[in-house]
Amino acid sequence: MSRLQQIVAGRWFVPAVSGTLIVLSWVAGGIEMALVGAILMVAAAVVAGWRIAVQAVRSLLTKHVGIDLLVSVAAIGAIIIGNFWEAAAVTFLFAIGHALEAATLNRTRSALAELVAVAPDVAVVLRGGQQVEVGAGDVEVGETVLVKHGAKVPVDGTVVAGTGGIDEASITGESMPVDKGEGDQVFAGTVSRSGFLQVRASGIGADTTLARIIHRVEEAQDAKAKTQSFIDRFARWYTPAVLLLALIAGLVSGDVVLALTLLVIGCPGALVISIPVAIVAGIGRAAKDGILIKGGEYLETAAKIDVVAVDKTGTLTQGRPRLTDVVVLDPALERADVLRWAANAEAGSEHPLARPILAAADAEGISVALPEHVHPIAGKGIEVMSAGHRVLVGNQALLEQFGVRDDGGAERAARHLADGGRTPMIIAVDDTVVGVIAVADTVRDDAATMVDQLHAAGVRRVVMLTGDVQAVASAIATATGIDEVRAALLPEDKLAAVQELQRAGHTVAMVGDGVNDAPALAAADIGVAMGAAGSAVAVETADIALMGDHLLKLPEAIGLAKRTVSVMRQNIAIALLTVVALLAGVFLGGVTMAIGMLVHEASVMVVIVNAMRLLRRQRAAGSARRPRSTGSAVERRPGVLTEG
Structure with missing residues (x-):
């Protein structure tokens, strides 16, 4: 495309030519060339209005009566009765409004442009x-x-x-x-x-992940919110109503100018742009911050969230268990001896908790020997033969099965560790209990801050839904400030919990890993995937995808959704109040067609500027604080703890 073609196709070309013709018309009138001035003014109206008229005809052919029809009828009627300036002013200002709308939407799509650029x-x-x-x-x-x-x-x-x-x-x-x-x-x-x-x-x-993000943002910015769909339905009966009002006013008063003025004044230009510009700006701001929101409807729903349900493992906790305690019960042994026996046993285990035990032994320079025989015992633990000795690692039931006597010290130590949110495992060598070790999945540093910020963002309850046992879940809740704990849940139980909250009238967001939480995520009003950057499925299916593994993005997303919906409502109020005030001004006298269009364009500018505020990054609500404790929950062997 040549440079000239680019200029002609530009959004500001038509307003610029029309405006120039209006100025030349004024100049011609000033030097007493009235006919030339009239021709130039009509030309200005035609230049600015022909696209509007074409769009009105296309809409009529599809049986849709839109705002373009109001402007076209008003401009043509003004020319017929000789009000050339009014015709030019209406079309010129409407063309400027279209150009402003296009420029604003392009500006608010800047996040998408930046993604494409990288x-x-x-x-x-x-x-x-x-x-x-x-x-x-x-x-x-x-x-x-x-x-x-x-x-x-x-x-x-x-x-x-x-x-x-x-x-x-x-x-x-x-x-x-x-x-x-x-x-x-x-x-x-x-x-x-x-x-x-x-x-x-x-x-x-x-x-690539980047390509999926670009595709998702593009779709989301084009998706309509429920409010926008309502305005589309509103416009379908509003436009015929204004046409009918203008016709009745003209017939009753015999004043054609009044009828045409009502047509122009009734154009809710600011109302038409009020919702799209806010949606595009809100979703664009979110994308810049690593938050993908699926569309306008989900943005609007997210603003209503009053209950957030969260999974525990990998969400509130790191998802990486580590050894936290080694309790020595045999006075003949040292700490390293107890850890060595545990590591020798776990060296032959495929259980996830074997890894933190082996990692701790390696970090402390303890040599580990592979066991000669490994026998996992469902729900109890593991039996191995190591260096000619039988080693048991598991719970109290495992000791009882093999007839190992415990004087109560191991059971008390295990109960104390479990109450602190740790996963205990008793170690016995041959027929002697030698110690108890414990592992724990550490609470994320920002988990408590996230809960605070969710409350500050208007969320009334934060509920933990976990498959872990009550003691461990309660320890996490104490550490993070969780309002309610529902423990020992299977995936179908989590689904039932979400549905129960919804039946109670709550708008529920579910945050999870998308695997065992999939039914609950699908049933929630908003499903949130965390750390979705590496998951194509999460990016495509989640209502909100937090690209990074950052908990504080969740309250940030909810806060942004509430700000966006607030801007939508403000814009609707501005647009409707403008129309009502102008219509009253027409009937009371003093508001002309040109003044009405000027006020309309001013209201469009106000709506645009208001929506552009969403592009500014807000500080997250709530204040940071230190976690209440360091104890947390982990998965464990069947019968001891379950994965949350």
Whole structure:
């Protein structure tokens, strides 16, 4: 497209030409060239109004009576009765309104434009032992891509060698670079700030996280909220009503100018743009902050959330159990001896809690021997043969099964650890109880702050839904300020809990990992996926996807939704009050067609400026505080603790 064609196609070309013709008409009138002035004024009306008229005709052909029809009828009627200035003013100001609307929507879509801008163009891959530069879309899955300092990551993939710091702001909204090493995941569109990485490509082109985000934001900004759908229905009967009012007023008063003025004054331009501009701005702001909201309807629903249900493991807690306690009960042994026996037993176990025990032994320099025999016992623990000794690791029922006598010390220690939110495991060697060890999944540092900020954002109750036992769940609730705990739940129980809250009249958001929480997530009014950057399913299916693994994004999302809906309501009020005031002014006298359009455009500007406030980043509600305690819950062996 040539430069001239770009200018003609630009949104401001028509208003500029029409405005110029109006000025020339005034000049001609000033030098007593009335006919030339009239022709120029009509030309100004035609230039500004022909697109409006074409749109009105197209709408009529689809049996839709829109705002364009009001403006077209008013302008044509004004020309017929010789009010050329009014015709030009109406169409010129309406054309400016269209240009402002387009400019504003483009401005509020800036988040999408920024996401597209960070998409990488080239990649450096290893082929035949040589570094080859290719287009980012030409990388093949499984190839090794080199990411050097300052370069954009061109694909989704896993680091296979090297270390470096990656700026993931375009994906997660996190401002600080994230350290990456072997086994870590990286995303297309992020930027290397230090180091050198070799990445095995797993997602390219449209299969990258960035591409999915762009697609989701694009869809979401075009999706309508319930309020916007209501206004569309409102406009379908409002426009014919204004036409009928103008016709009756003209017939009763015999004043054609009055009828035409009513047509112009009745154009709710600000009402038409009030909702779309707020939705686009709100969703755009969220995308910049690493929060994907599926559409206007979900944005509006999120503003009504008064109960938040959260999973425990991996949401309120780190999801990575660690060894917290080693209680020595045999005076002949040291702490390291008890840990060594536990690690020797767990070296042959596939249970998730084996990993933190082995990691602790390794960190303390304790050598671990593989067991000669491993016998898992469902619901109780594990029996192994190690260095010629029978080692039991499990609960009190395991000791009873093998006839191991406990004087009560192990049971008391285990109960004390469990009450503190830890998972206890009794260790017995041959027929002697030697100690108790415990593991715990640590509470996230920002979990308590998240609960505070949810309350500050208007959420009345935060409910924990977990499969873990009551003692562990209660310890987490104490540490974080959770309002209500429902423990020992199966996936279907979590679903029932969400439905029960909904029947009680609450608007419920469910936050979970999307696997065992899938039924509850689907049933909730808003399903929230955390840490969704690496999950294509989460990005596509969640109503709200928090791209980073940051708890404070949840209250931020709810707060933004409430601000957006508040702006929508303010805009609707501004638009309707403007129309009512102008209509009253017409009947009472003093408001002309040109004045009415000028006030209309002023109201459009007010609505736009009001919506643009959403693009500013707000500080999260609530104040940060330190967690109440460090105890937390973990998964455990069947019969001891269950995964939450």
